[in-house]
Amino acid sequence: MSAPLPRRAVFALACAGLAAPGCAGPAVARSGPESFAPLVRRVLPAVVNIAVVESVTSGNDPLSMFPPEIQRQFRGRYPQRRREVRGSGSGFVIDSSGYIVTNTHVVGNASRIVVSLLDGTEMPAEIVGVDDLTDIALIRVHRATSLQSAVWGDSRKLEVGDWVVAAGNPFGLGGSVTAGIVSARGRDIGSGPFDDFIQIDAPINPGNSGGPLFNADGEVVGINSAIYSPTGSSVGIGFAIPSEIASRIAADLREKGRIERGWLGVTMQDLGGSGEGRRDRGVAIAEVVRGGPAARGGLRPGDIVIGVNGQTVEDARGMLRSVAAIPPGQTARLQLRRQGRELELPVTVGRRPSNED
Missing domain, CATH: 2.30.42.10 (PDZ domain)
Known part of the structure; x- marks a missing residue:
């Protein structure tokens, strides 16, 4: 028995979607590829792991029951205790100069962000901009040499039944890939007013959030962002933000640092x-x-x-x-x-x- 999907769903998604070859007629099913290995070898270097540290309030705040003016007066005498919480997610490079797309719920409250490449190289990252309503964030790393970047695809061309592949950092296991199909399109999961998710059955789990969804040409057609699950782990129902939305938001964040609607x-x-x-x-x-x-x-x-x-x-x-x-x-x-x-x-x-x- 499944429960309604919460607003932020689960932190899990990452990687690639593959459209299968064309078929001879409507009665002929599309065949899957013999192997995803060639595509994975080509696109995986653009997928990154993201480690974050958040500073959160520890325990109950004894002043929370009082009016704001009282809280301000006594805050110095009763400082809130804070502790560090660590988390992880995924992302992908969209520009060789170091711009990386991920989910807002991965980095939005982070006090420190570290990006890891496929070869193990670690770099600190800074937030360029976030958009809470679509759960899309843009971060940047600075590196002397160019990074391998992914290419945006057109999510509007995806069809239900097309193959997809997901890759990222599930449970901290970086460089992981999974495959499945597009299960549905245009899903409203109650996370916000602009919901228009691609539903996929490629297994995605906590830590995959923010990773790319690739089509058969190795293009990013979505950002894996949520799962529907009574257990918190994959049951074959995942959701990705279409590239039609994500690419536009990422471009605006890069240009302005914010989204104006x-x-x-x-x-x-x-x-x-x-x-x-x-x-x-x-x-x-x-x-x-x-x-x-x-x-x-x-x-x-x-x-x-x-x-x-x-x-x-x-x-x-x-x-x-x-x-x-x-x-x-x-x-x-x-x-x-x-x-x-x-x-x-x-x-x-x-x-x-x-x-x-």
Whole structure:
């Protein structure tokens, strides 16, 4: 019997996915490769192990029951005890100069990060930027010589049933690989508003988190990030962040050190429509934040949004992603229905507040 997946799931994933060769017809199953060895030899040097040290509060805080002003007054007299906690994960080099992608939950709270290469070389790393909403982090090491880097692939080309291979640092056993298939796509596991996971059955375990998922061409098509498990270890249900999302987030983190997302300031509700020609497709606006971008643009409660910048809106999650992808300050053209009439409303997108999740 399985339990619901927790918000951060389990720290485990890492490595590679392989698409099998083409088939002669729909009735012919795709055959698997005789060996993954050639691909593994080529891509494994770009996969790294990540060791972290976190400083955490030890035991109960005797001042936690008091108001903040009292805590500030007496904090010096009753300092909190702290202790170091060690952890591990995986990552992969995306640029030979030393940029490495991993998961936020691997390095986000680390006071010290050490990256180990396949040949055993260890280097300290620094955080370039993290994105909590997608669980993607970018770190960097400095080395005199170039590192071998992985190449991004297109996760949109993955099909259910394609072979995948995962590699990383499960239970601290660096340089490990596993193989499986894509089990499903577009999974929402309840970890955040931008869930769009690739489900795989390649075994992944604690320590694999942040590692790459490769296709048959040795391209990274995902970042292994979570598992569904009643035991905490692999039961054949793992989840990877698609490269379509991860590559864009990593590029923004490298350029700006942070992620800026578009925001309208509305509460949305799905209509539940489906099927061609249905009039109930779209998203209902339940509430409009006073003084927010949508309110300033003239959006009203009761409006039905059916498109953003000409792209059809199917549900609230899809609209959220469409708006988030628009840089703050730019205009979103909302196609909507209002009291039986269709119209287009231009709205200047705001910056998504950090407390929005």
